[in-house]
Amino acid sequence: KQEVTQIPAALSVPEGENLVLNCSFTDSAIYNLQWFRQDPGKGLTSLLLIQSSQREQTSGRLNASLDKSSGRSTLYIAASQPGDSATYLCAMGGTSYGKLTFGQGTILTVHP
Amino acid sequence: EAQVTQNPRYLITVTGKKLTVTCSQNMNHEYMSWYRQDPGLGLRQIYYSMNVEVTDKGDVPEGYKVSRKEKRNFPLILESPSPNQTSLYFCASSYSTGVGGYTFGSGTRLTVV
Numbered sequence: 419k420q421e422v423t424q425i426p427a428a429l430s431v432p433e434g435e436n437l438v439l440n441c442s443f444t445d446s447a448i449y450n451l452q453w454f455r456q457d458p459g460k461g462l463t464s465l466l467l468i469q470s471s472q473r474e475q476t477s478g479r480l481n482a483s484l485d486k487s488s489g490r491s492t493l494y495i496a497a498s499q500p501g502d503s504a505t506y507l508c509a510m511g512g513t514s515y516g517k518l519t520f521g522q523g524t525i526l527t528v529h530p
Numbered sequence: 531e532a533q534v535t536q537n538p539r540y541l542i543t544v545t546g547k548k549l550t551v552t553c554s555q556n557m558n559h560e561y562m563s564w565y566r567q568d569p570g571l572g573l574r575q576i577y578y579s580m581n582v583e584v585t586d587k588g589d590v591p592e593g594y595k596v597s598r599k600e601k602r603n604f605p606l607i608l609e610s611p612s613p614n615q616t617s618l619y620f621c622a623s624s625y626s627t628g629v630g631g632y633t634f635g636s637g638t639r640l641t642v643v
Contacts, residue, residue: 467631
């Protein structure tokens with residue numbers, strides 16, 4: 419059974435800090451890994467997608483890495499801002515019929 | 531604008547009254563899927579469709595039906611809703627089983643009383 423774990427469950431940081439969110443997965447037959455952002459009561463916004471053949475992707479202040487051998491992905495957020503406050507979800511796309519397996523999320527609070 | 535559109539956004543209904551949540555995408559995606567999100571349980575897949583007229587069960591299909599008569603639409607049908615189907619529902623699509631990543635709709639918050 420595919421499982422995705424995110425650590426920490428919650429994180430509170432002052433504005434301006436660089437931070438790392440962690441995601442680990444159990445299935446080495448990963449197809450891709452996608453990071454999402456979810457604001458309270460809202461939908462999922464895709465942040466970064468890493469295919470299994472890639473090691474990392476970058477978009478603005480965000481950088482995501484993928485290490486299949488260790489079953490880990492990290493999302494790095496540089497110079498955090500209060501507007502970054504949200505729940506961050508990682509989701510593993512396995513080879514099983516396109517299903518995404520989600521982690522429980524990291525609730526990020528960036529205070530001014 | 532490329533998007534997945536779900537309707538309605540909010541719905542309160544009574545036990546046993548059939549309802550349909552619509553989902554439409556304008557990206558010519560082959561793959562579509564429904565998820566539900568519950569506190570403590572995260573997001574779980576209900577049903578998926580790899581193409582027109584091809585659908586299959588996900589992890590939590592009980593109490594739900596789907597159909598895929600057209601490529602762009604993938605409605606979720608609750609024939610006889612029960613309170614344990616109170617949840618936040620998301621529709622998602624991708625080009626082909628995750629190629630290019632998934633695009634999610636804005637969600638439908640369903641309450642069954």
